[in-house]
Amino acid sequence: MEEIIELLQTKGYKMTPQRRAVIKALFDCGQFPTAQDILDYAKKINPDMGIDTIYRNLNLLTEIGVLNQITIKGRDVSVFEIASKHHHHLICLACGKMECLDYCPIMADSEKIAQEKNFKIMGHNLEIYGYCAACQAG
């Protein structure tokens, strides 16, 4: 949390109570908050916050690489997570729960893919859909 604040200051961004509230929310809101989740939490700290400020800050943090923005197929909202080691997600079709998956099957094959098509790979997006342990049992 402190590193993020420092990074913002280094880059010349100002530290407002609202911005601080957003950052705190990212750590306290659970793993994959939506903009609305962040707002709900941030309002406890700063009741006057608007959703637009949330979006502005989430977008800023995404731009500077602090956050990942994740779009889930068939859902109309983005969720966010603090960017760390490259990974992907398992998404349960029944309960919607998301789990992180450290393993990345793309890395190993990227060279091959790139050569075949003369395509220069810069990144990728992978979500795996299925049923989590709990929902298989239930």
Added chain:
Amino acid sequence: MEEIIELLQTKGYKMTPQRRAVIKALFDCGQFPTAQDILDYAKKINPDMGIDTIYRNLNLLTEIGVLNQITIKGRDVSVFEIASKHHHHLICLACGKMECLDYCPIMADSEKIAQEKNFKIMGHNLEIYGYCAACQAG
């Protein structure tokens, strides 16, 4: 095209001129049409068509598995393609062009992933972002 019409009829859906126009558009509109592209084309056949009919039919066709609906990160529209052999897409960050990629790196590893997390995989979603041959050259 005929197979799709037959499938719809088998399932009890009615065949209207509008629906036929949508299906024809899917074959004639190029590879990754948006709802709007389909509308533009379908209007040539049936000028009175509304965008809502397009969406209703695209959603129907997606539900019965005839179409894939693809959501591209950072873009706000869905594109559609006729579902065929399982594959993924290379998406150019410069020009937005999409190419199909027959190779699927997930299949090979799915067993492993499933076991690790006790997660039952039903499907996945992969897009690879980078620069196409033309844009690398330009």
Added chain:
DNA sequence: CTCACTGCAAAGGCTTTGCAGATTC
């Protein structure tokens, strides 16, 4: 003191929905 940030309110854009009338089968 200056420039960035916030809140408000409104717009934007894609997609969906309610409804009454028209059409398939």
Added chain:
DNA sequence: GAATCTGCAAAGCCTTTGCAGTGAG
């Protein structure tokens, strides 16, 4: 004839944007 399908219009929803005022550095 019954049920689906269409067009219209409007709403819904998430997200973005313009603007004037506020606040950080």
